[in-house]
């Protein structure tokens with residue numbers, strides 16, 4: 616695939632597939648940037664919400680888009696801690712049947728290593744494929760929202776160039792001389808030469824965060840066993856300029872850190888990360904400890920009644 620093959624060299628019509636916690640703000644942002652923005656989700660409620668709160672158009676079919684942004688969930692339906700990409704691959708099969716040559720598929724969901732190349736195969740090498748994972752953080756949407764610095768990789772160089780035109784305005788598309796029509800998302804991107812680096816970047820970032828919290832849990836359990844005050848120890852350690860011990864709180868949760876850490880652990884062909892395997896065990900020990908404390912508190916309350 617040499618050229619972008621976009622309609623008269625421009626990206627106009629965009630579809631966001633998966634309108635959940637992350638997909639909805641993406642759709643909103645894309646629309647605000649002036650693109651003709653459509654949405655799709657398996658949940659009717661998600662589509663209705665996108666129509667209502669952001670005037671996103673409902674897509675009746677996957678044909679005729681310039682760019683397909685995939686933001687569906689990548690965990691098992693009944694277990695948010697376990698990675699699963701069946702839904703994402705199903706969507707790609709649907710796109711493959713309907714999309715025209717040279718359109719772009721941008722995977723913004725978090726995915727296991729090797730997924731982007733698999734997607735390119737399913738699309739019979741007809742569409743450009745890039746991976747642009749997110750660092751979106753619900754509690755700080757202004758500072759850490761859709762348009763913060765992200766990493767991008769393409770299956771081929773032409774995929775990357777086609778997508779850069781959409782995300783940043785770069786991409787050397789000489790067909791487009793009209794500055795007014797050169798819309799882009801204005802998102803700063805760090806380009807990598809191998810799409811697997813983009814895939815691993817996201818899951819290793821979250822594995823790193825997982826480790827930091829697991830260490831806090833470990834230290835907390837150490838304090839409990841040795842009769843020390845964890846808050847006091849933490850406060851004392853954190854007076855050092857290059858240390859920031861986190862709070863263990865309720866254990867490592869949410870639908871990103873545990874799932875992405877497992878994706879990272881499964882991503883190596885041979886050697887598995889020993890330190891992450893241990894961190895998963897620490898989190899289980901910590902949760903067991905929390906649970907037994909809760910049970911003890913309930914028992915004490917019942918006795919004192």
Ligand SMILES: NC(=O)c1ccc[n+]([C@@H]2O[C@H](COP(=O)([O-])OP(=O)(O)OC[C@H]3O[C@@H](n4cnc5c(N)ncnc54)[C@H](O)[C@@H]3O)[C@@H](O)[C@H]2O)c1
Nearest residue numbers: 633635636637638656657658661687688689702724725749
């Ligand atoms: N929410 C975050 O803070 C965050 C941050 C970074 C990355 N991510 C990643 O983004 C992706 C989406 O996360 P989210 O938080 O928006 O999840 P979510 O569960 O809030 O939303 C996912 C949406 O995808 C839809 N969906 C699932 N399977 C589908 C299918 N086959 N076809 C169409 N729609 C489908 C669901 O109905 C849902 O509306 C995940 O891979 C997640 O790891 C999320």
